[in-house]
Amino acid sequence: MTYVIAQPCVDIKDRACVTECPVDCIHEGARTLYINPAECVDCHACEPVCPVEAIFHEDDLPRHWAHYLAVNAEYFDEAASPPGERRDAVGDHPVVAALPRQSVLHKKEISVFAVGKEEAADADLWFPS
Ligand code: SF4
Numbered sequence: 001m002t003y004v005i006a007q008p009c010v011d012i013k014d015r016a017c018v019t020e021c022p023v024d025c026i027h028e029g030a031r032t033l034y035i036n037p038a039e040c041v042d043c044h045a046c047e048p049v050c051p052v053e054a055i056f057h058e059d060d061l062p063r064h065w066a067h068y069l070a071v072n073a074e075y076f077d078e079a080a081s082p083p084g085e086r087r088d089a090v091g092d093h094p095v096v097a098a099l100p101r102q103s104v105l106h107k108k109e110i111s112v113f114a115v116g117k118e119e120a121a122d123a124d125l126w127f128p129s
């Protein structure tokens, strides 16, 4: 099991999660950070400190960001990085590299949208159709 960094981190990279990780398994790319699934000890320390809610347990990844499980894992692909070598600041996974610039305004819109979705789900529970 591992935690995963998804799209909200892209172009934010404030590194708040890095200082929390007890095993130093969060690595920095050019536009986002990545969690090495082979090193993550599933401790949950990083997830609450992320200001944009980019970090998820792999079982809790939203469906629209499910591919970030592979994005994080493939970033540490041994074909591209010899075992034990850190890949800090050496570029990004192609999925991340291809994303348009993620503005802070856009992230606020995402977070408002997420809250709206949760409220809608709660409303469905209390007022079933
Ligand atoms: S869950 Fe723990 S070990 Fe895994 S990346 Fe987060 S802080 Fe590091």
Ligand code: SF4
Binding pocket: 005, 008, 009, 010, 012, 013, 014, 015, 016, 017, 018, 033, 049, 050, 051, 052, 053, 054, 055
């Ligand atoms: S705390 Fe969140 S936004 Fe900040 S670097 Fe980590 S994953 Fe990215």
